[in-house]
Amino acid sequence: MTQSPAAERPILVAAAGAITMAAAMGFGRFFYTPVLPGMMIDLPLSAADAGLIAAGNFAGYLAGAMLAAYGWAAGRERPLAISALGLTGLLLAAMAFTSSLPLFIFIRFLAGLASAFAMIFTASIVLPYAAGKPAVQSVFFAGVGTGIAVSSLVALLINGFAGDAAHGWRWNWLAGALLVILATVIITLRLPKPRAGHRPAREPPIAWTRPLVLLTASYGLFGFGYVVTATFLVAIARLSAAGPLVEFFAWFVTGIAAAVSLFLWRPVARKIGVERVYLVCLLVEAIGVVASVLMPPVAGTLLGGLALGLTFITITAYGLQIGGRLAPQSPRRALAFMTVAFGCGQIVGPLVAGWATQWSGSFTLASIIAALVLMISLALMLPLAGRVSGY
Template identity: 65%
Template sequence: MLQMNIDHSSRPLLTGFAGAIAMAAAMGFGRFFYTPILPGMMGGIPLSAADAGFIAAGNFAGYLAGAILSAYGWAAGRERQVALGGLLATAILLAAMAATTSVFAFTVIRFLAGLASALAMIFTSSIVLPHAVGRDNVNVLHFGGVGAGIALSSALVLGVNAVAGDGAHGWQANWLAGAAIVIVISAAVGWLLPRPIFGGGSAIEPPLRWRLPLVLLTASYGLFGFGYVITATFLVTIARMGDAGPIVEFLAWFLTGTAAAVSLVLWRPVVRGFGLTTAYAAALGLQAVGVLGSVLLPPTAGALVGGLLLGATFMVVTAYGLQIARALSPDSPRRALAFMTAAFGTGQIIGPLVAGWVAERSGSFTLPTILAAAVLVVCVLLALPVAPQRSQ
């Protein structure tokens, strides 16, 4: 792919934009596009709730595998090629979802898509974030791409369904349309993404010291993976089962994306006024309210409130949890992030499996969603003691 002859050091926002559209493709489409397409797949193939949960868990397992694989040094000097390769693989794997109706094949494809999206996200971030040092707007732009991708994917599904219908084959047209979007984005990223900035930071870190605050935070973060992912996977399906209508289905996921895109900016005053850990706990509590509301409120209100509060919190909890872990482990920050990511990844693999299994037997997603909200409350309780103990 081509690269622009640009002095990125003098135009950091251009680098941030390259990161943003890469995150939109890798995460908004590669990882979360399954959510708005799932109702059409469940009706058109059809898939059971347990099947849907199994396929979703495969994607999150692939993401965890990609995160672990990225921790090794095999890609040193090839970060840009790996990032672009991950984006291209994401496009191919999105298209592959339209070529089968086998649950096993879907799971394998989504596993590989999770692996590809993790590689694209991690290595793009490793290139972009050094350009964000001292420039918070670059950081916010880069991570805001996740929400922008979610919002765009929601609009794409609405448009494709209006043209192709949401019948037996409408879900296939959605996967192909998403693949086309990601191919275009991949070409743009290849044109705009700079070469990596190489520096220090390769020293071997000492083993983690598992003090109580880090143990509590890691447990909270792992359970957060379980608590958020059920709504993040099945929100549009819940709206469909409640007959909320296609516009509400679109708006629910669109609100999730737009809120996520600006959430890190909106939470800045909370961090400045109350501290990072308090903001982390508050975002978890607000997310629990939204998760519970998605099934206890009337279908339209539940979908919209659930989507809005999910988007306003899940990127915040993700980012703040990792920042707190780094602060708790100043001598071994990379090890802390690896354990946190592993805990989170395990939680979000288990979540869809449990939700699909329980929904299959109960006839709705109400019970697993209430369980997810309860788990998020436990996350808050685990996080509350972390801030006072950090000060000791």
């Protein structure tokens, strides 16, 4: 497909990438959060079952990220990104046609793999346009939060139409699938081909310095700590009987905050450095995780969603940026190892949270464990706090 010069303007490329991120991540990965409470009531699913399904999705994402790291996809990024996004839509629809726990886990595993392909291959096309233009990267990653916000609105409307969230979960999956398929059509028309001359060179083996080891461990623990709230926030609101509007606004606030988070933190990073912003965000997130279960239901879930949205994309982006700086000769290898650590944390987090909730009868214990893990993640990064580097 021939692209016009206007179609390759960096901000338009970023917008096309943001649509992919909204569909692949906001719906493909995180739509499970607002749909989960209805599934838990109607099927029913236990908290441990819900954790297994979430872990399956994150395991698929990890597998997709690892597979995408090899050179087999060079020159095929665009068709792979589009195909993966289309497959994500079909897999969302498949969730509506089963009640089997093993099938749920398998479908979500495949959806995680497809969303990873869509995100990584789209990023390989979009991010070369971001050189010297931080706004391009911010717009691109804002797609995740935008997708989360839209998904919360979809869940609210579908549940209202169904008259009962417990019976609307199948329609939610179908509505999400329809929107992802629509997004696939749009990016087929708007996503350009990769820029020429951006094929990466082979990197030397990574040099494991102490700061890089600490960062990788911190990043993996962050994956554990953030994912508990990211998976169960709406279920926490449901269990506390906060009401459907609070459930909607908790996830909507998460999405809106995530969409603007990089724009908000960028001037702060210029003043105090990305390492210190990383630390501040971990602290804010830990506070939000605890607030979501210890404060009154309305204030707690809204504050928990706000803290999550303001921090998780920024920690992800800045953590990878720091990793690239700590391994200047092998930045992609460093990012790959960090992604593996993060992915392992994401898989273990929902499992531990599900089991802890099943044992204790509430999400309080799971959230406190997550907050403690986030504080350990912060402590590991304290030796790097003296580094002041602009964004």
